[in-house]
Amino acid sequence: MRRIEDYALIGNMLSAALVGRDGSIDWLCLPRFDSPACFAALLGSEDNGRWKVAPVDPDARVTRRYLEDTAVLETRFETATGAVTLTDFMPRSEEDAAHVDVVRIVTGIEGEVAMAMQLTVRFAHGCTVPWVQRKDYGLSFVAGPDAAELHADLPLEGRDLSTWARFTVRAGERVPMTLAYHPSHRKPHFVDDRIETLDRTVTWWREWVCRAQTPAMPPAWHDAVTRSLITLKLLTYAPTGAIVAAPTTSLPEALGGSRNWDYRYCWVRDSALTLYALLNAGYREEAEQWRQWLLRAVAGSPHQMQIMYGIGGERWLPEYELPWLSGYANSRPVRVGNGAAGQMQIDVYGELMDTLHAARGAELQTQAEAWQMQVTLLAHLETIWREPDQGIWETRGPPRAYTHSRLMAWVAFDRAVAAVEHHGCTGPVDHWRAVRDAIHADICTHGFDAQMNSFVQYYGGRSLDAGLLLMPQVGFLPASDPRVAGTIAAIERGLMKDGLVQRYSTDATDDGVGGEEGAFLACSFWLADAYVMAGRHDDAAALFERLMGLRNDLGLLSEEYDMAAGRQLGNFPQAFSHIGLINTAHNLAGTHGPARQRAKREAPRRRASVDRGNRGG
Numbered sequence: 001m002r003r004i005e006d007y008a009l010i011g012n013m014l015s016a017a018l019v020g021r022d023g024s025i026d027w028l029c030l031p032r033f034d035s036p037a038c039f040a041a042l043l044g045s046e047d048n049g050r051w052k053v054a055p056v057d058p059d060a061r062v063t064r065r066y067l068e069d070t071a072v073l074e075t076r077f078e079t080a081t082g083a084v085t086l087t088d089f090m091p092r093s094e095e096d097a098a099h100v101d102v103v104r105i106v107t108g109i110e111g112e113v114a115m116a117m118q119l120t121v122r123f124a125h126g127c128t129v130p131w132v133q134r135k136d137y138g139l140s141f142v143a144g145p146d147a148a149e150l151h152a153d154l155p156l157e158g159r160d161l162s163t164w165a166r167f168t169v170r171a172g173e174r175v176p177m178t179l180a181y182h183p184s185h186r187k188p189h190f191v192d193d194r195i196e197t198l199d200r201t202v203t204w205w206r207e208w209v210c211r212a213q214t215p216a217m218p219p220a221w222h223d224a225v226t227r228s229l230i231t232l233k234l235l236t237y238a239p240t241g242a243i244v245a246a247p248t249t250s251l252p253e254a255l256g257g258s259r260n261w262d263y264r265y266c267w268v269r270d271s272a273l274t275l276y277a278l279l280n281a282g283y284r285e286e287a288e289q290w291r292q293w294l295l296r297a298v299a300g301s302p303h304q305m306q307i308m309y310g311i312g313g314e315r316w317l318p319e320y321e322l323p324w325l326s327g328y329a330n331s332r333p334v335r336v337g338n339g340a341a342g343q344m345q346i347d348v349y350g351e352l353m354d355t356l357h358a359a360r361g362a363e364l365q366t367q368a369e370a371w372q373m374q375v376t377l378l379a380h381l382e383t384i385w386r387e388p389d390q391g392i393w394e395t396r397g398p399p400r401a402y403t404h405s406r407l408m409a410w411v412a413f414d415r416a417v418a419a420v421e422h423h424g425c426t427g428p429v430d431h432w433r434a435v436r437d438a439i440h441a442d443i444c445t446h447g448f449d450a451q452m453n454s455f456v457q458y459y460g461g462r463s464l465d466a467g468l469l470l471m472p473q474v475g476f477l478p479a480s481d482p483r484v485a486g487t488i489a490a491i492e493r494g495l496m497k498d499g500l501v502q503r504y505s506t507d508a509t510d511d512g513v514g515g516e517e518g519a520f521l522a523c524s525f526w527l528a529d530a531y532v533m534a535g536r537h538d539d540a541a542a543l544f545e546r547l548m549g550l551r552n553d554l555g556l557l558s559e560e561y562d563m564a565a566g567r568q569l570g571n572f573p574q575a576f577s578h579i580g581l582i583n584t585a586h587n588l589a590g591t592h593g594p595a596r597q598r599a600k601r602e603a604p605r606r607r608a609s610v611d612r613g614n615r616g617g
């Protein structure tokens with residue numbers, strides 16, 4: 001079983017694939033992120049679908065990298081007889097979102113290398129064997145709604161319901177292969193020259209990366225931030241502007257455990273935070289597209305706003321299990337859909353308002369409907385912010401009056417007040433100020449435990465929550481406030497394990513799931529941010545460097561980390577973790593990064609681009 005960090009991500013903003021160090025693509029959903037997988041070996045065995053291209057020699061030495069500033073992966077295999085590279089990428093498809101190609105090019109570098117290809121297509125999440133036909137360009141695979149064409153000039157052989165080929169690559173030779181997806185009721189599409197497509201793809205990514213505005217920081221941090229930005233971009237679904245939390249489902253939060261969830265959807269929280277990070281790097285187009293997606297997704301009654309949607313804005317995301325998949329490292333069940341879609345999580349209003357506030361600061365074009373939507377959502381939030389909810393961690397236990405949920409309700413009204421004060425928006429600002437101040441007082445009265453000298457996870461409880469680390473970052477109280485300092489100290493004592501932060505204690509909090517989980521990487525970055533804000537720069541830098549050291553060889557992070565096993569855990573790569581990396585790098589660089597600050601008056605650490613005012617939504 002490959003470790004999670006043995007995978008690389010390639011994608012084309014329609015879907016994405018995970019490529020193992022051994023040259024095997026073990027995860028690919030087509031034609032979009034949330035479609036059924038046609039390669040699901042990641043969550044089962046090779047019989048659930050994969051595409052492996054590698055030397056016949058099992059002892060080949062493997063190194064890999066992304067071509068600089070791109071999402072094009074290059075794996076280098078060295079054997080006793082020579083060396084080859086395997087270049088993997090997914091070209092962007094401008095014309096038709098239903099056409100998705102995966103391109104693989106083997107290039108001979110030295111001597112000659114005997115290679116093997118094995119392709120096992122299993123549509124419908126790794127269970128449906130397709131009907132395979134020979135074509136002059138390779139093979140065609142059809143089952144139900146799905147079809148794919150293999151374009152490969154190789155001696156293909158069918159055996160054991162898989163396609164195999166043996167071939168030798170000599171120095172200077174190039175052997176391209178393409179798997180091209182199309183809906184089965186339509187004709188296959190033309191596959192362009194692969195070398196030209198590679199050049200186009202490399203150029204496209206380099207131009208995209210060139211647009212990033214990153215503050216001065218050590219080169220290693222800069223490279224890490226660039227890789228994180230590329231990874232966030234790979235999680236966007238171009239046709240609608242939605243952003244998925246991760247491209248995978250059911251990579252476990254504990255090896256062998258049942259905390260396995262489907263992240264191939266657009267959470268208002270995760271996508272708003274992703275956008276915040278992209279916007280602060282100067283990516284306004286993505287922000288505009290996401291705002292349009294959001295407007296369409298939440299359109300209608302504010303009472304029906306969900307915490308997450310499908311990438312097309314779908315609301316019905318029923319959760320079910322796939323019993324034919326044994327699970328990553330036998331972690332069952334494998335789930336598709338996500339029951340959290342029906343939960344109430346009050347913090348999402350704050351994430352949303354905060355990101356739209358940043359968009360105003362970045363002078364995103366005025367949009368009256370967007371502001372009207374915010375006014376309507378605030379009116380709804382005013383009626384619900386006191387209610388118990390499932391909180392930022394989407395617990396499946398009893399609803400609680402979570403302190404973090406109320407903190408973010410405060411953020412929502414604070415940013416609305418700023419919109420009127422600084423950006424010429426109109427609304428009942430005196431009333432919003434009063435609601436904001438009432439929430440502040442409520443949290444300080446009910447969310448703080450004087451004996452513990454700490455804010456607590458929920459009113460009436462005595463447990464801790466890493467979400468409270470965001471208090472100074474969003475501007476609720478300064479890091480110098482003794483209550484905030486007390487909370488940081490309590491979290492250091494109570495939620496830190498092996499130097500990383502748990503989001504909460506699974507012993508102290510009934511999250512309705514059971515079992516343990518790893519350290520939550522985003523929360524560990526939040527602690528580093530809190531250290532920066534408290535003036536503890538050495539502690540912040542040390543924690544940041546530690547977290548940087550947990551990335552895989554390509555700079556990718558999953559959701560959680562198991563310090564005892566020394567392994568990444570959870571869905572991969574996860575937007576939350578990469579957002580954390582970008583924010584903390586910016587904060588440490590000392591240039592008012594995207595750490596969310598109180599919107600009014602002070603904003604001492606904000607980017608100039610985010611401070612300039614404009615009107616509207």
Ligand SMILES: OC[C@H]1O[C@H](O[C@H]2O[C@H](CO)[C@@H](O)[C@H](O)[C@H]2O)[C@H](O)[C@@H](O)[C@@H]1O
Nearest residue numbers: 245261267269270338340392393394395
């Ligand atoms: O641990 C229980 C919950 O875990 C998932 O939620 C987590 O991932 C979300 C997407 O990144 C994130 O928004 C949330 O804050 C995290 O707790 C899962 O999606 C839930 O269904 C599950 O209950």
